[in-house]
Amino acid sequence: MTDAADAAAAARAPSSWRLYRRLLGFAKPYRGLLVFAAVAMLVEAAAAGAFTSMMKPVVDETFIARNAHVSLLLPLVIVAIFLVRGIAGYGTDIYMAKSGRGVARDLRVQVFAKYLRMPGQRFDNEAVGSMLVRLGSDSDQVAQAAIDAMKVMVQQSLQVLVMLGVMLWASWRVTLAMLLLGPLLAWMMDQVGRRYRRLGHRIQESGAQLMQHADQTLSGHQEVKVYGAQQVEQARYRGLADHNFKLALKVESTRSISSAVVQLMGAVGLAMLLFFAGHEAMAGRLTAGGFVKIMLSMLAIIPALKQLTNVQGMLQRGVASSERLFSVLDAEDEVDSGDRPLSRARGLIEFRDVSAQYHGQAAPALQHISFSARPGTVTAIVGRSGSGKSTLVKLIPRFYEPASGQVLLDGHPLRDYRLADLRRQVALVGQQVMLLDGSIAANVAYGELEGATAEQLQRAVAGANAMEFVERLPEGMQSSVGARGGRLSGGQRQRLAIARAMLKDAPILILDEATAALDTESERLVQDALARLMPDRTTLVIAHRLSTIEHADQVLVLDQGRLVEQGTHAELLARGGLYAHLHRMQFREPGEG
Ligand SMILES: Nc1ncnc2c1ncn2[C@@H]1O[C@H](COP(=O)(O)OP(=O)(O)O)[C@@H](O)[C@H]1O
Ligand SMILES: [Mg+2]
Missing domain, CATH: 1.20.1560.10 (ABC transporter type 1, transmembrane domain)
Incomplete structure (x- = not known):
């Protein structure tokens, strides 16, 4: 050190x-x-x-x-x-x-x-x-x-x-003599070993660099090829490999020298022992057995x-x-200090002057948002990418806390409820579906839904338009989805997420671009399933799809974290503001691309 x-x-x-x-x-x-x-x-x-x-x-x-x-x-x-x-x-x-x-x-x-x-x-x-x-x-x-x-x-x-x-x-005499000399030898051996260890450390780093470079280049092989970077990458790899080669030679020579030095020191130690022990033997104080005993003890002490x-x-x-x-x-x-009982919420959501800011972010993600969403209605949230739509809905299950203002459920601040109770009221389907390596059944009846009956499960899967592909799998509901659901397509994973939400049957439904990543055919199936899920709940939907927005009871238009327009599709179109602009540029019907 x-x-x-x-x-x-x-x-x-x-x-x-x-x-x-x-x-x-x-x-x-x-x-x-x-x-x-x-x-x-x-x-x-x-x-x-x-x-x-x-x-x-x-x-x-x-x-x-x-x-x-x-x-x-x-x-x-x-x-x-x-x-x-x-x-x-x-x-x-x-x-x-x-x-x-x-x-x-x-x-x-x-x-x-x-x-x-x-x-x-x-x-x-x-x-x-x-x-x-x-x-x-x-x-x-x-x-x-x-x-x-x-x-x-x-x-x-x-x-x-x-x-x-x-x-x-x-023999206490021989032992004392060795005790005085031993540390000196040990110190010299350590000096040699130290250089070897330092080099060993450097070659490890060099190996890691080599691997990292190969990993990057090979994983990005398509970019490398398309941008004609083969020569550059190869030269860089060659440089790293050369460095590694030289280090390896250095390590080898150091290792060899140090092992020779260590052996020499060992021989010196043995010579000393022989010298002192011989002296004692001449004096008649040490037998052959005593000498062997001392030597073996020393050999045991060193390691x-x-x-x-x-x-x-x-x-x-x-x-x-x-x-x-x-x-x-x-x-x-997570702060979980509420104690207001809540078994099933009616689903009235109110935002009162809510602002939110991510840690380390200069601009707030939401500023002074106020609106309410009544039970049985659909609220569509639209806006450019990064305008704060996802942030807004994440406040409802309290994944994040507002910096100021209040979010209320059924007239009481969210913090008044126990977290587990609050989250039981929310079903969430996002763009990324979280599936675990396990069966379809285990993924749909996930967490607290574990106790669902086979019949309930069937109904949820069918309602999510998922039965169509689940039935074709070799083991049906018991088929494994693979790590992170890798054996299923995006649309299939999405429909399982909807099945999960159906099984949960929560009063609040949040859809965050649930269909954005899907092809037209899957989107139609997913959309159809969602339509069945929405009635009788408070639905908040972040969507690009025109028909979803057209049929929403209200549309919230966000821009840079602010609620800039609010009304029905027809009202907002007539205003000719941001919504009308987005409408022309962004919203689409399946098939329009
Ligand atoms: N986890 C996060 N950490 C820091 N900043 C974030 C995080 N999530 C989103 N943001 C920022 O907050 C703003 C709003 O993001 P988001 O709500 O995801 O927008 P939208 O869903 O409308 O695309 C963006 O500027 C984004 O960069
Ligand atoms: Mg988003």
């Missing part, structure tokens, strides 16, 4: 500790398991120490004193020691894995639930991709920090302590120390991830 990074880490230290403590809180439910694991680790370390200690009798009794009795017993003892060690090791691994993976699971479930409770605005500020990272690698890394790091620390420290004990017991130096990085990554996860968990929920 560089000095700057060291300093930064030091500055963060107190808050890192706070984060880590909070993380450990997530390990609390697994306390019992962790105690078992600690006991298993102790047994493991003791077994390792016992094995190393046994090397002295093995060498001295079997080979030097040629004691037949002992030489028969020792092999059995070795097997017994490893049996105990194996069982204890399994216990450690399993108990630790259970706790660690348990913490990861608990965290990701909590974060997922939190995301579903967050206001819609959150989804504008944070890409879904980054949410997936929170649920994926962040949760795993946090578990590593909380549990795996603890495991390494305890397990390897025990290993080091036990082995040091064994060494001291064999343990290596693992201990990794703990720091593991903790840091985990703490950084936990910071991101906790910031999600600590974010505000």
